[in-house]
Amino acid sequence: xxxxxxxxxxxxxxxxxxxxxMRADLQEHLQGxxxxxxxxxxxxxxxxxxxxxxxxxxxxxxxxxxxxAIMERCKKGC
Amino acid sequence: xxxxxxxxxxxxxxxxxxxxERVKTGDISAYDELVRKYDRQxxxxxxxxxxxxxxxxxxxxxxxxxxYEKIDxxxxxxxxxxxxVRIAVNESLMRLRKRRTGKMVSIDEDIETDEGSVPRDxxxxxxxxxxxxxxxxxxDILRKTIQGLPPGxxxxxxxxxxxxxxxxETAESLGLSVPAVKSxxxxxxxxxxxRLARYFKRKKVPREKGVKSDVH
Numbered sequence: 001x002x003x004x005x006x007x008x009x010x011x012x013x014x015x016x017x018x019x020x021x022m023r024a025d026l027q028e029h030l031q032g033x034x035x036x037x038x039x040x041x042x043x044x045x046x047x048x049x050x051x052x053x054x055x056x057x058x059x060x061x062x063x064x065x066x067x068x069a070i071m072e073r074c075k076k077g078c
Numbered sequence: 079x080x081x082x083x084x085x086x087x088x089x090x091x092x093x094x095x096x097x098x099e100r101v102k103t104g105d106i107s108a109y110d111e112l113v114r115k116y117d118r119q120x121x122x123x124x125x126x127x128x129x130x131x132x133x134x135x136x137x138x139x140x141x142x143x144x145x146y147e148k149i150d151x152x153x154x155x156x157x158x159x160x161x162x163v164r165i166a167v168n169e170s171l172m173r174l175r176k177r178r179t180g181k182m183v184s185i186d187e188d189i190e191t192d193e194g195s196v197p198r199d200x201x202x203x204x205x206x207x208x209x210x211x212x213x214x215x216x217x218d219i220l221r222k223t224i225q226g227l228p229p230g231x232x233x234x235x236x237x238x239x240x241x242x243x244x245x246x247e248t249a250e251s252l253g254l255s256v257p258a259v260k261s262x263x264x265x266x267x268x269x270x271x272x273r274l275a276r277y278f279k280r281k282k283v284p285r286e287k288g289v290k291s292d293v294h
Contacts, residue, residue, distance in 0.1 A: 007196075007197070010268075011264050035200045039268075041202075042203050042275065043268065043271045045203060046267060047239045047267065050220060050235070050240055051239060055220045056134070056221075058118055062135070066117065066138055067113060067117065070139055070142045071106070075106060
């Protein structure tokens, strides 16, 4: 397997949607390719960081204000 | 490929189905529940597309009001949330168009780029690299980094990786094909990785000459 072929399967590897045979091939490539191992690990880390850190926090006061505005207009039939 | 989630969904109806049915009969408290359940996600999506706090507030209100108005048109072929996201994405794009004085804006914009399609920065990252920054610094880095991506990449990454929608649901929310979502997701992930590398990669050990060190 080449690095280009590995890269084409990167998302499937991350999302765990590869067959057992394909996974074995990908693992074999990883054993001998430090670059692809770094790419895989740091891409996984990228997703994990974005998933675990809310970058657009909605403060409670804003949330309550918007919520109230929405419900008031819904009650009036919008 | 069927996921565990989709198998579970086949056996029991999604809890939103009952809430939507109650809304259709005029039970406004059920809608209140739906708003509370999804307001944060809708606000986040609107922020990512419009990149403007005021616009995101307006989009959130308008999307929920529009969904309420149109609730009878919701047939239940998709999840309520997917349907709601589609409304919010369209509202967000409308806001962007207004800001750009009528210029056409779509999620297909600016995707003709090869940036990040091949990993270039191959240095390994520090272990738990986010711990080298304060929460505020990290949020700033993450915001700046994702803001540099084309809108069509940003929104696919957010729906799929942050919100946890399936590829099919993401495609449905955005009116894109499944292959288009897959191709954008890969490029979004790789571009973000590439851009974050400059903050997170393992620092080279400084040479001793001319470098002050705390280690004795």
